[in-house]
Structure formats: C-alpha cells, structure tokens
Amino acid sequence: MRYESITEAIGNTPLVRIDPAVHGLHHIDLYAKLELLNPFGSVKDRAAWNMARPGLTAAAEHGSQVVELxxxxxxxxxxxxxxxxGLGFKSVTNRMRIPEIKDLLLLLGADIEELPGQSECLDPTNTEDPLTLFHRELSEPGSSYLHTDQYFNPRNTEAHATGTGPEIVKDLDGRAPDxxxxxxxxxxxxxxxxxxxxEHDPRVQVVGLVAAKSDFIPGIRTLDEVHEVGLFDPATYDTVASVTSDEAIEGMLTLARRCGILAGPTGGAAYYGTVRHLRSLDDELASDQGAGGPVRRSAVFIVCDRIESYLSYTKRRRPDLFRQPARRNDPADLTDAEIAAAPGVETPDAQKWIERDRPLVVDLRSPFAYAALHIEGAINIVDELFDELVRGGLPFSTRQPVLLVCPVGEQSARYAALLTRMGHPDVRSLTGGVIAWRDAGAPLVRD
Ligand SMILES: Cc1ncc(COP(=O)(O)O)c(C=O)c1O
Known part of the structure; x- marks a missing residue:
C-alpha cells in the first residue's frame, strides 16, 4: 500500500470478528470496527480531516490558527x-483530565487554553459560560481562526456517513448489521x-452509549450532558444506555487480553455495553427458529481509540492491575443511602456556623472558579487533589469541623459522606453549593 500523504491512510479500518468463546453470544456474530487503527490513533481522524480540509488553503494564506474545543x-x-x-493549533477545553493526551498535544506544538465550564461556576453571579463566550467569539465574522466546530459541524457527521458507515456495509457483504x-x-x-x-435496512437497531451519571469515561458524555450536544438527536438511537468507568475498564481488559485489540476505555465501554444489551436478545433468538434452525444475527460496535493514552486513568481506578494496593476511601464505593444521609447545611445555618465555630471551609472547585469568587476564608483544594488526599486517610484532624463547598452541592455531599464514613465527627456539605449561597445573597469575595 503506497500513499502520497499520511492523510490518505485515514479510514478503511478493519472490521474484526470477536471470538464467540469470549463474548458468549450463541446466535449473534459480533464485530469490532477498529477505528483505533487510523493513523493518528482514533475515530476522530476522519472527522478532523473532513472538517479541516476545506479551510486549510485559506488558513495558510492568512496565517490562521486551527482551533477546536x-x-x-x-x-x-x-x-x-x-x-x-504549516499552521498552529490551539485546543480550548475546560479541564485536561488525561495527562498523556495533554503531554502529547504539547509535544505536537499545540497551545492549550483551559477555561472553566459553567458547572465550575467561575463567577457564580455570571450566567454566561466562558466556553460558550469563546465559542461565540470564534464564530464571529473576521475571526482569525480556522474553527472546525466539531459539536455543530455537519462535516463531522458526514465523515462517517461517507466513510465509516459504507465501510461496515461493504465488509458485511452489502448488508447492514442488526x-x-x-x-x-x-x-x-x-x-x-x-x-x-x-438507508440499507431501516430495521437496524442503534444503541448509543454514554457514561453513567457523575462518572467519567474520557471522550464521551454522561447521561446528563448528552442532550447539550449540538449534533445529538435522540431520534438517532433506539436505545441510549449508560456504562460505568469500572465496566469500561472491564471491557477494555477483555478486548486487550483475550481479543488482541488494544482499545481505550470507550472501546471497552462499547464492547461491555454491546454484550450486555445483546445477552437477553440472544437468549430469545434461541427459540426464534428459522427454516434452517435459529436465525443468525450480526452486531457491530466501534473501537474509538487506543489503550496507551489511558494508563494513568486506569491506574487511578484499578491500582490492583498495576500490582499496587487496592484503592481505599473511594467515593465511587458509597451507597446511595450513604450519600443521601451526608450531613448538609443550608446557607443561613452555614453562615451562623462559620461565625460561631469557624469550620475549615474547603472549596472543591477549580482554581479559576475559586479565584473569581469564593466564601471568605475558604481554602481551595480542587476535587481531583482532594480525591488523592482522602485516599491516604483523613486529611483533617477530627477536632477540626469542616464545611465542604462545590458548585451545586453534589460533589461536596459525596465527600461529606465519605469523610463521615472515615470517622470525621463534624464534616458538612454546603447544600446547593456556591449557587445556593449566591442565590441566598450571602457574601462572596474575589482574590
Ligand atoms: C475516545 C473517544 N471515544 C468515543 C468518542 C465519540 O465519538 P463522537 O464524537 O463521534 O461521538 C470520542 C470523541 O471524541 C472519543 O474521543
């Protein structure tokens, strides 16, 4: 295979059958579409190239920078x-949570601009999300950027309608999978x-997978966030189901260890979610006899990218896989009942409590958000760091009362439940978070 440019190697990825001894489905042939074999490592190579290509010549003439959220x-x-x-690239994002990808972007010469999202409550008196503002700026006439706009650009979808989809049909001998x-x-x-x-077969069932509520699987949305995505149309999916990060890692391990497919967490999530969805349908097919016995069906899932970028993500969640002691004090292990019972305090009582007992106020939001506005006297320990701290044991003396603060009171409730379980006698979560504090007219200070 000879190419004039690496971009010609984008697409035409293999469709590989998963060994039935691994997935255990009796009447369904399961295939993985290996998007991880694209030259830059993922399914997004297709969209990136299709979106950027028409603007590259003009961008080179004007010396524009390519930019994407x-x-x-x-x-x-x-x-x-x-x-x-010959162009520069700027990545705009609210938080780079995967260190390997951040390092790779820097290595590739990218600029990285980290802006807080609205959920971070940069300034809780301002209802405009800084990312939305930036997005608007990019779309204004005269912008000096080549903005590929992946959340709204129809050329993102088109890359798959002209490439990925037809390739699947071709490799299934002209049929769509079930x-x-x-x-x-x-x-x-x-x-x-x-x-x-x-278009090939209107009966095809489409399953969209997202991360479970409050969970994080890099590259995909959670159940709560997915409706905010510009290209998301609920009519596309017959089913939208969620997968937890633990399940994604389980799926990733099966693909890597048993199938030789070095998929990242979303590939693992896709495998796990597919087999879970099909198991009972497969049982039903056993009794669905065609003329020559049970009818055989087929299913395809996408493996979006590779495992190597997610070693620290995986190690954090499954240290046992790296011969390290199992994780301790993990908020993910809390039961719903424990979270519901987390000690909380409403703003007026919190104000009196701060006045009277001087609890240590810990603000779990990002440094940007904290610097913009916070409760006077609060210290800032961003949630990820706080997570690390509690894994080592109680980070505060049990004699020190603690008030935990986050944007809307969800995360702080989890940590209040966790610290209570760990033996802290007086830790409380600010109910409704900084937003409720602001809405009650309580004072906030700026650094
Ligand atoms: C790792 C990974 N998996 C899955 C997806 C989902 O792809 P899409 O944006 O086409 O929905 C992405 C998108 O960025 C991704 O990075």
Missing part, C-alpha cells in the same frame, strides 16, 4: 493536520453511521 482525540488529530500544513453500538461524544460517528445503515 477538544481535550482529546479531535485535538490530537487536528494538531497533526495543522502541523502538516445492531450498531457506539459511544457518544459529539455524536458525529454514531449519527453518520446510523444514517447509512438505516
């Missing part, structure tokens, strides 16, 4: 494509592929 695979692909065309399963980030890949498959 991405902290992951789209940014990686765009950084490479921009570099190949089920198609994909994780949902921008929704570009699932929407584009689903459109093509349904």
């Amino acid at each position: 991405s902290s992951g695979n789209t940014a990686k692909a765009l950084a490479v494509i921009a570099g190949m065309h 089920w198609f399963v994909a994780c949902v980030g921008t929704a570009g890949s699932s929407t584009g592929v689903a459109r093509v498959l349904r």
Whole structure:
C-alpha cells in the first residue's frame, strides 16, 4: 500500500470478528470496527480531516490558527493536520483530565487554553459560560481562526456517513448489521453511521452509549450532558444506555487480553455495553427458529481509540492491575443511602456556623472558579487533589469541623459522606453549593 500523504491512510479500518468463546453470544456474530487503527490513533481522524480540509488553503494564506474545543482525540488529530500544513493549533477545553493526551498535544506544538465550564461556576453571579463566550467569539465574522466546530459541524457527521458507515456495509457483504453500538461524544460517528445503515435496512437497531451519571469515561458524555450536544438527536438511537468507568475498564481488559485489540476505555465501554444489551436478545433468538434452525444475527460496535493514552486513568481506578494496593476511601464505593444521609447545611445555618465555630471551609472547585469568587476564608483544594488526599486517610484532624463547598452541592455531599464514613465527627456539605449561597445573597469575595 503506497500513499502520497499520511492523510490518505485515514479510514478503511478493519472490521474484526470477536471470538464467540469470549463474548458468549450463541446466535449473534459480533464485530469490532477498529477505528483505533487510523493513523493518528482514533475515530476522530476522519472527522478532523473532513472538517479541516476545506479551510486549510485559506488558513495558510492568512496565517490562521486551527482551533477546536477538544481535550482529546479531535485535538490530537487536528494538531497533526495543522502541523502538516504549516499552521498552529490551539485546543480550548475546560479541564485536561488525561495527562498523556495533554503531554502529547504539547509535544505536537499545540497551545492549550483551559477555561472553566459553567458547572465550575467561575463567577457564580455570571450566567454566561466562558466556553460558550469563546465559542461565540470564534464564530464571529473576521475571526482569525480556522474553527472546525466539531459539536455543530455537519462535516463531522458526514465523515462517517461517507466513510465509516459504507465501510461496515461493504465488509458485511452489502448488508447492514442488526445492531450498531457506539459511544457518544459529539455524536458525529454514531449519527453518520446510523444514517447509512438505516438507508440499507431501516430495521437496524442503534444503541448509543454514554457514561453513567457523575462518572467519567474520557471522550464521551454522561447521561446528563448528552442532550447539550449540538449534533445529538435522540431520534438517532433506539436505545441510549449508560456504562460505568469500572465496566469500561472491564471491557477494555477483555478486548486487550483475550481479543488482541488494544482499545481505550470507550472501546471497552462499547464492547461491555454491546454484550450486555445483546445477552437477553440472544437468549430469545434461541427459540426464534428459522427454516434452517435459529436465525443468525450480526452486531457491530466501534473501537474509538487506543489503550496507551489511558494508563494513568486506569491506574487511578484499578491500582490492583498495576500490582499496587487496592484503592481505599473511594467515593465511587458509597451507597446511595450513604450519600443521601451526608450531613448538609443550608446557607443561613452555614453562615451562623462559620461565625460561631469557624469550620475549615474547603472549596472543591477549580482554581479559576475559586479565584473569581469564593466564601471568605475558604481554602481551595480542587476535587481531583482532594480525591488523592482522602485516599491516604483523613486529611483533617477530627477536632477540626469542616464545611465542604462545590458548585451545586453534589460533589461536596459525596465527600461529606465519605469523610463521615472515615470517622470525621463534624464534616458538612454546603447544600446547593456556591449557587445556593449566591442565590441566598450571602457574601462572596474575589482574590
Ligand atoms: C475516545 C473517544 N471515544 C468515543 C468518542 C465519540 O465519538 P463522537 O464524537 O463521534 O461521538 C470520542 C470523541 O471524541 C472519543 O474521543
């Protein structure tokens, strides 16, 4: 295979059958579409190239910088494509949570601008999300950027409607599979592929997978966030289901250890979610006799990217896999009842409590948000750091009362429940978080 440019190697990825001895389905052939074999490492290579390509010549003439709101695979692909065309690339994001990808972007020469999202409550008196403001700025006429706009750009979806989808049909000898399963980030890949498959066979069942509520699987949305995505149309999916990060890692391990597919967490989530969805349907097929015995069906799931970028993500959640002691004091292990019973305090009582007993006020939001506005006297320990601290044991003396503060009171309730379980006698969560504090007219200070 000879190419004039690496971009010609984007697409035409293999469709690989998963050994039935591994997935255990008797009447369904399960195939993985290996998007991890794209040249820059992910399904986003297709979208990045399709979105950037029409603007590259003009951008080179004007010396524009390519810019995208991405902290992951789209940014990686765009950084490479921009570099190949003599352009700079800037990734705008609210928090780079995967250190390997951040390092790789820096290595590729990218600029990284980390802006807090609205959920971070940069300034809780301002209802405008800084990311939304930045997005608006980019779309204004005269902007000096080449903004690929993956959350709204139809060329994102089109890359999959002209590439990924038709390739699947071709490799299944001109048929659409009975089920198609994909994780949902921008929704570009699932929407584009689903459109093509349904054109071939309207009976195809499409399953969209997202991360469970308050969980984090890098590259995809949670159940709560998915409706905010511009390209997301609920009509695309027959089912939207969630997968936890633990399940994604389980799926990733099965693919890597038993199938030789070095998938990242969303590939693992797709495998796990597919097999879970199909198990009972497979049992029903046993009794669904065609002329020559039970009818055989097929399913395809997408493996979006590779395992190597997620070693620290995996180690943090499953230290046992790295021969390290099992994780301790993990908020993920709390029961719903424990979280519901977390000691909370409403703003007026919190104000009196601060006045009277001087609890240590710990603000779990990002440093940007804390610097913009916070409760006077609060210290800032960003949630990720706090998470590390509690793994080592109680980070405060049991004689020191503690008030935990976060944007809306969800995270602080989890940590209040956890510290209570760990033996702290007087830790409370600010009910409703900084937003409720602001709405009650209580004072906030700026650094
Ligand atoms: C690792 C990973 N998996 C899955 C997806 C989902 O792809 P899409 O944006 O097409 O929905 C993404 C998107 O960024 C991703 O980075």
